Amino acid sequence: MKLSTKFFMTVFMVIIAITQSFAENYDFRKTKWGMSKDQVKSSEPLKVAKETDDMLLYKTTVIGKNVLLVYIFVNNQLVRSKYILAEFHTNNDFITDFNEFKKILVKKYGTPIKDEKIWRNDLYKDDFSNWGMAIALGHLLYFAQWETSNTTITAILKGDNFDITCGIEYASKKLEDLEKKAQEKKALEAF
Amino acid sequence: MYKCLSFLMISTLVLIGCTNTPSTKELDQDIAKLEAEIKESKSVLNDYSGGLIAILSRVRLQVLQSTKAMLEQKRIGLRRYIHITYTIDGNKYFPPKNKDKLLKEIKQDINNLKSELEEAKEESKRYEGGLLSVLSLTHIATIKNSIAFLEQKQLLLKYDIPYYAILPVNSKNEELVFKPTPGKDIDKF
Numbered sequence: 129m130k131l132s133t134k135f136f137m138t139v140f141m142v143i144i145a146i147t148q149s150f151a152e153n154y155d156f157r158k159t160k161w162g163m164s165k166d167q168v169k170s171s172e173p174l175k176v177a178k179e180t181d182d183m184l185l186y187k188t189t190v191i192g193k194n195v196l197l198v199y200i201f202v203n204n205q206l207v208r209s210k211y212i213l214a215e216f217h218t219n220n221d222f223i224t225d226f227n228e229f230k231k232i233l234v235k236k237y238g239t240p241i242k243d244e245k246i247w248r249n250d251l252y253k254d255d256f257s258n259w260g261m262a263i264a265l266g267h268l269l270y271f272a273q274w275e276t277s278n279t280t281i282t283a284i285l286k287g288d289n290f291d292i293t294c295g296i297e298y299a300s301k302k303l304e305d306l307e308k309k310a311q312e313k314k315a316l317e318a319f
Numbered sequence: 320m321y322k323c324l325s326f327l328m329i330s331t332l333v334l335i336g337c338t339n340t341p342s343t344k345e346l347d348q349d350i351a352k353l354e355a356e357i358k359e360s361k362s363v364l365n366d367y368s369g370g371l372i373a374i375l376s377r378v379r380l381q382v383l384q385s386t387k388a389m390l391e392q393k394r395i396g397l398r399r400y401i402h403i404t405y406t407i408d409g410n411k412y413f414p415p416k417n418k419d420k421l422l423k424e425i426k427q428d429i430n431n432l433k434s435e436l437e438e439a440k441e442e443s444k445r446y447e448g449g450l451l452s453v454l455s456l457t458h459i460a461t462i463k464n465s466i467a468f469l470e471q472k473q474l475l476l477k478y479d480i481p482y483y484a485i486l487p488v489n490s491k492n493e494e495l496v497f498k499p500t501p502g503k504d505i506d507k508f
Contacts, residue, residue: 157507173500187497191504194497214497236508251450265450289370289453296508 155278156209159199161300163206168199187214191228195295202310207303213294220260226270226285226294233283233296237274240283244271263287278302346394349474353387356467363460372453375460379467386471393478405481412481425473429466436462 155161158171168184169176174197178185186197194215200208213225234240249267252258262268263285270285278301285294299307360380367373396403405412415421439459446452475482500507 174498189497189499190507232505232508236505265453289367289372290457291370 155276155300156298159206159209161206161278161303164204165199165201165206168201168206172197191232193225193228200307202303202307205303205306206300207307208297208299210295210297217260217292220257222260222263222285222292222294223270226283229283229294229296230272233272233274233281237276237281240272240274242271242273245269246271264290264292275301280304343394343397346390346397346478349477350387350390350394353383353390353474357383357387360463372456372460375457375464379460379464382464382467382471386467386474389480390474390478393480412479414476414479418476422473422476425469425476429469429473432462432466432469436466 153160159168163171165184172186174186174188176184177187177196182201184199184201188195188197190211193213196212196214198210198212199206200210211229213222213229215221215225217225230240230243246269247253247262247267248269249262249265251267252262253268259268263270264287266286266288269287270283272283274281280299280301282297282299283295284297285292287293357380360376360383363376364373364380367376393403395401436459439455439462443452443455443459446455472482474480
């Protein structure tokens with residue numbers, strides 16, 4: 129009896145191990161870095177809202193918030209993706225949204241390697257009720273970063289000329305150079 | 320009998336030839352004014368790539384363009400003898416009985432806003448940059464928007480076009496639907 133229990137336990141453990149090793153390890157949602165545009169399209173159940181040669185845009189919701197989901201490609205390889213908050217607020221609610229994004233990222237990836245509040249102008253520093261205004265004017269920005277073996281994850285809340293951007297960016301570490309080279313080439317072509 | 324019929328036909332043709340196409344001079348003037356405002360609004364938009372001022376300018380441009388489209392429809396209708404009627408929720412639209420009074424009130428409001436705009440422009444000249452300058456420019460853009468809305472109301476009232484008619488039948492909001500995807504939230508991060 130004892131032997132059979134041991135046998136079944138071993139078989140069970142082996143099955144678990146095999147399942148784990150065959151399980152898909154995605155980099156972002158159901159995608160992996162380097163995937164083609166068509167592969168990314170088939171991984172998303174959503175309708176494409178906008179498409180260009182090097183970008184796919186979707187509209188979806190995460191943690192109850194409207195977001196734009198963007199996939200960025202270089203030479204038909206997925207190099208970066210991001211969530212951009214598509215909610216309209218008039219006060220400090222953007223900070224609440226950013227903190228909610230940060231909370232779920234901490235839950236998944238642990239403590240961030242960088243977690244900063246950067247004041248470029250101290251005008252509203254002592255008045256928390258106006259921090260939303262400070263962000264909108266570009267006086268204050270929130271920034272947090274995580275790293276996995278393949279991906280750099282950056283959450284950011286920033287503003288300029290009353291235009292606030294709150295988002296999370298996922299970038300491939302391996303394909304970072306590919307994108308840099310493509311950007312340099314594009315910049316050179318402009319001259 | 321034949322002579323009588325010929326006479327009737329010739330008379331009819333002469334009478335048709337004598338009728339004038341309705342004058343659209345006033346409409347043309349209003350459309351020209353709108354075109355000038357649209358041009359100015361576009362030049363403002365070229366100066367801003369994003370932000371509140373750009374958003375306000377875009378709203379103003381849309382209002383001006385929709386007003387112009389409605390007036391152009393009216394002009395074409397008049398020139399081609401097409402009588403345009405508007406039906407809202409199954410009921411034919413009739414201009415309000417106190418139309419003249421309303422037009423006077425709107426005109427007064429527009430004049431007040433125009434003098435407020437001049438004051439805001441003078442105030443804006445005092446700042447060359449920074450927060451106060453941005454706030455001042457935002458104030459100007461807001462006043463310009465209010466004027467554009469009132470002018471729209473004024474022109475539509477003047478030419479017996481219901482305000483309701485400028486609303487698009489198929490709103491583009493359908494394209495803006497944000498849909499959730501199946502699965503746990505944490506797997507999407």
